[in-house]
Amino acid sequence: MTDQITMDNGITADEIVINADPVKGQETVLTEGALSLLKTLCKHFAADVPTLLANRKVKQALIDNGQLPDFLPETKSLRENEWKVRGIPNDLQDRRVEITGPVDRKMVINALNANAKVFMADFEDSLAPSWQKIVAGQINLRDAVAGDISYIAAETGKLYTLDDDPAVLICRVRGLHMLEKHVSFAEQAIPASLFDFCIYFYNNYRQLLSKGSGPYFYIPKLESHLEARWWAKVFAFVEERFCLQPGTIKCTCLIETLPAVFEMDEILFELRSNIVALNCGRWDYIFSYIKTLNRYSDRILPDRQSVTMDTPFLSAYSRLLVKTCHKRGALAMGGMAAFIPSKDANENQQNLDKVRQDKQLEARNGHDGTWVAHPGLADTAMEIFNEYIGEDHVNQLHITRDVDAPILAHELLAACDGARTEIGMRRNIRIALQYTEAWINGNGCVPIYGLMEDAATAEIARTSIWQWIKHSQHLSNGVLVTKALFKEMLVQELAQVKEEVGAARFTHGRFTEAAVILEQITTADELVDFITQPGYELLVS
Structure with missing residues (x-):
């Protein structure tokens, strides 16, 4: 450990410093204990993040110069060997419908009360990370875990409270590429992912475990198994520090980048003590396809509306994720239905029909559950997955897809037909x-x-x-x-x-x-x- 350096303002260089005006209630989640853990995590793990991000650029440069993504030859034996992840807690066995959304107070209550098995509370893609929203989100999740969250709508006076049997809560942290500019360690903005993970874990793990649940996380934007290895080290460090059984922290990783789809086995292996599922983050995956292959004139996508899950490269991605997960004893989650209910009856029916078609495709492929963005779509998704999962199962882990031919790299990279209008x-x-x-x-x-x-x-x-x-x-x-x-x-x-x-x-x-x-x-x-x-x-x- 290096000696502490005292700066002119009296703060040591390896201290956590908050560079923002205080938010109401901030002191209740950014406690001395939480900030102590954050400091320790930053000291041990923050310096690794720039290296991991630099590795992304190295890989991208190879792709730009003509080396298309492929399965890693050096980990072939790992893919061919028999092994499984540690296991899935009881309250994560049935995830047939998950609702997602930001961490504002009303949304948290409505999502936990929706006809869904899981609420993925999002600090990432559906949240603009102002300091106020980040802190308020942590307060809202703490109150939800404690069971005493409520909200009164200013415009109507309506009171929102939790139902008796809310959905299971999973916290999605921000990706490794994001910094939390309002918090610094050693005079550097800290990785936003460490902040989100640390504050949620510290404030909620005891209460969650006492209720028979646990500290569960969604990890976004992974691009390699080395990044998964970093997360595994973070989890193991925290479990040991708090005298928790290995594997107490559970995570689901989004496979939403093109490089990651070629390392799904490796990601599961690195996180095998903690991981319970992979998820088809389809919209980010389409974005990543464009970004990763941006130099290739033969892999240009058409209008967004044409790039549906039955498109060959997306179908291959979905089927490979199911096959890989189920082989390793992990759940395979489907992607987001972005439609929202419409007040126009005809338009609403069209939207529901599109959602139904999309979810039937996922269920047929063997996914164990799916995402919706609005409570009004939960019933439709639930009906479809109930039909495919049946009464004798709580998921589709029994669907192995062993009869499928191997899915090869060229299928995952296939060009997509369609008009550009x-x-x-x-x-x-x-x-x-x-x-x-x-x-x-x-x-x-x-x-x-x-x-x-x-x-x-x-x-x-x-x-x-x-x-x-x-x-x-x-x-x-x-x-x-x-x-x-x-x-x-x-x-x-x-x-x-x-x-x-x-x-x-x-x-x-x-x-x-x-x-x-x-x-x-x-x-x-x-x-x-x-x-x-x-x-x-x-x-x-």
Whole structure:
């Protein structure tokens, strides 16, 4: 251990420092014990994160230079050997429907009360991480775990409280690429993932274990088994520090990047003491397909609406995840239904039909459960998975897919047919514009045109256009997609958004700032990794 260095302000260089105005109730979750654990985790693990992120860039450079992703030859024996993950707790055996959403107080209550087995409380893609929202989210989850959370709607006076049998709570932390700029250690912003994990674990593990549950986490954006190994070390360190049985902390990893789909066995192996499932994070996966293969002119995606789960490369991804998980004794979770109920009866029925078709495909493939973004879709998803799982099982671990032919790399990388249309391009611009404006105003989960948009879907919208520009694609009407065309459409669609939201909302909003961000990253020569990175600098505190 290095000696502590005292700075001019009297704070030692290896102390946790909060660089934000206090939030009401902050002291109840950022306690001395929680911050002590955070300091220890940062001391042991924070310095590894830049190396892991640098490894991503090394791998991406190889792909850019023509080495397409493939299964790792050095871990072939691991994939061929027989082994299984440690086991699945009783309250995570049945996950046939999971509802997801941000950690605001009303959402937490409604989601835990929904007709779903699990609520995935999200500090990541559906949350714009202002300090206020991050701290309030931790307070809300602590109160939910304690069972005494309530909320009174200011506009109606309606009281919201927890039902007697709420869903199982899983906390999704932020990805390794994200920093928590409001907290520093050794004068550096700390990994946001460590902050989210530490504060939720410390404040809730005793209460969760006393109720027969446990500290459960969703881990997003993994790109390699080395990143999974880092998480396994974090979990093991915390379990030992708090005298918990190995494997007490449980996690589900999202397979939502193209590199990770080639390392699913390896990810499960590295986390075998703690992991219970993998999840098809489909929207981020589509975004990652574009980002990872951005130099390849023969792998350009069409309009977003055309890229459905029966598309060959997505179907292969889903089936391989099921086969891999079930071979190792882990659950295989399906992806998100982003539709939201509509007040128009015909439109609502169309949305439900699309959800039903999507969920039937997942259930047929052997998934053990699925995600919905709105309580109004939970019944539809539940009905379908009840039908496929049946009365004699609580999941589909018995579906091995052993009769399938091996799924090869070329199937996971297959190009996707479909049109690139002007309507699709303009819609992408409006979605990305409205989402970015909402995000920098602190709202990371936004209903737009009948879909619940989050960071992942906004990423698809803007990277699709970037890809079309880079590779000089023509729209179905013959028009060449250029930077100039995009800028022209952006001005037009900004005016269209103003008409849709109204002059007052537009004037008091931040649409012009959002348009500037969108123009900068969409016309950049190199693909910007995440739209939230430039947005984070403008995010309201």
